[in-house]
Amino acid sequence: MWTTFQRITLPLIAPGTAGGAMLAFIIYMDDLLITYFISGVGFTKPSVFIYCMIQRGIKPGINAIATLLFAPFLIAGAGLHLRSK
Structure with missing residues (x-):
């Protein structure tokens, strides 16, 4: 079950989760x-x-x-960038 989550579900939800977190951060700082x-x-x-x-x-x-x-968003962004290559 963990392998399925790690290999299938997590890559599918990672961009949406990271985007939502960044949007929430921007709105919060606004x-x-x-x-x-x-x-x-x-x-x-x-x-x-x-x-x-x-x-x-x-x-x-x-x-x-x-x-x-700032660090969690920087790390998440870098991880998504490296993962997309």
């Missing part, structure tokens, strides 16, 4: 402007937090957060 303008006191989404940290100066913590957000 929320920055709307949330930044209408958010109340004490409520901060991660995208607004990252933006505010960049305004104060780039520190190692913000680099780590950005890497954690």
Whole structure:
């Protein structure tokens, strides 16, 4: 059963899953402007937090957060690119 999933099902669903994840990430990061303008006191989404940290100066913590957000999509994209060749 695992072999069937790995050889047939996973290659078929991988592009759709990766595309959906990337689209969700883009929509989430697009929320920055709307949330930044209408958010109340004490409520901060991660995208607004990252933006505010960049305004104060780039520190190692913000680099780590950005890497954690971006790395899975970079790895998935590279894996799909290599798999298609």
